[in-house]
Amino acid sequence: MKKNKKIIVGNWKMNPETPEEARAIFGGIKRTAAGARNTETVICPPHIFLPLLSKNATPKVQVGAQNAFYEYVGAFTGEVSAHMLKTSGATHVIIGHSERRALGESDEIVNKKVIAALREDLNVILCVGEKARDSEGHYLEFIKQEIVRGLSKVQKRYTFNLLIAYEPVWAIGKSDRDAMSGADMHQMSIYLRKILAELYDAPAAARVPILYGGSVSPFNAEDIVSGGHVDGLLVGRQSLDAKSFGEILRIVDLVRDSKI
Numbered sequence: 001m002k003k004n005k006k007i008i009v010g011n012w013k014m015n016p017e018t019p020e021e022a023r024a025i026f027g028g029i030k031r032t033a034a035g036a037r038n039t040e041t042v043i044c045p046p047h048i049f050l051p052l053l054s055k056n057a058t059p060k061v062q063v064g065a066q067n068a069f070y071e072y073v074g075a076f077t078g079e080v081s082a083h084m085l086k087t088s089g090a091t092h093v094i095i096g097h098s099e100r101r102a103l104g105e106s107d108e109i110v111n112k113k114v115i116a117a118l119r120e121d122l123n124v125i126l127c128v129g130e131k132a133r134d135s136e137g138h139y140l141e142f143i144k145q146e147i148v149r150g151l152s153k154v155q156k157r158y159t160f161n162l163l164i165a166y167e168p169v170w171a172i173g174k175s176d177r178d179a180m181s182g183a184d185m186h187q188m189s190i191y192l193r194k195i196l197a198e199l200y201d202a203p204a205a206a207r208v209p210i211l212y213g214g215s216v217s218p219f220n221a222e223d224i225v226s227g228g229h230v231d232g233l234l235v236g237r238q239s240l241d242a243k244s245f246g247e248i249l250r251i252v253d254l255v256r257d258s259k260i
């Protein structure tokens, strides 16, 4: 990861339906990304499209996975190891997405996956975020625990390959007006860096990119990145539309360094 570059991650989830569509969307995104000066893009398709897309990846548009199993090889039906993802051309992997946590992935499993992926030299995008907010602020402790448990036994040297994606579950898959405001995200960015500083130290906290995810669109991208002081975005639905995603990319590319 290059220092001071913004990062836009596209999480395609279980889309699109065919390899032809995957190639077409990826091609469209690559055309816009070619003109980006300050932004790197990472597209995370379903595993099955990784070899196809990684062949066409560039330093500006890389590919990542949406999950990785923590064992290296063996009798684990249906799983794909971090090592296999790496050999399929993935440079990044999303770990602990709320949709996987909803299927039963615990912080302990997330932690094992984080460690396995970092050992494979993959850049890990660790997703955290509360389901709902409460007036007493318990959700802040919940987020902290997701980070502390997710990074248990992860040594400081690995923070060079770590990204944190803050994705409040209540903002995922909604209208772009339901996303966090830049001002609210600014508070959260400060809080997340404080947790990282406590866990490691201030330089580590400063170098881990913080991304926001949850109903990002061209409508809210600038406010979130500029006002929220984040290093990038994790984009779901809009990353399947090369035109909208390209717009988000262009908007973010124009935001001046907004780091806290």
Ligand code: PGA
Pocket: 011, 167, 171, 172, 173, 174, 213, 214, 215, 216, 234, 235, 236, 237, 238
């Ligand atoms: P969304 O998804 O942009 O469609 O809300 C974000 C995510 O789940 O990563």
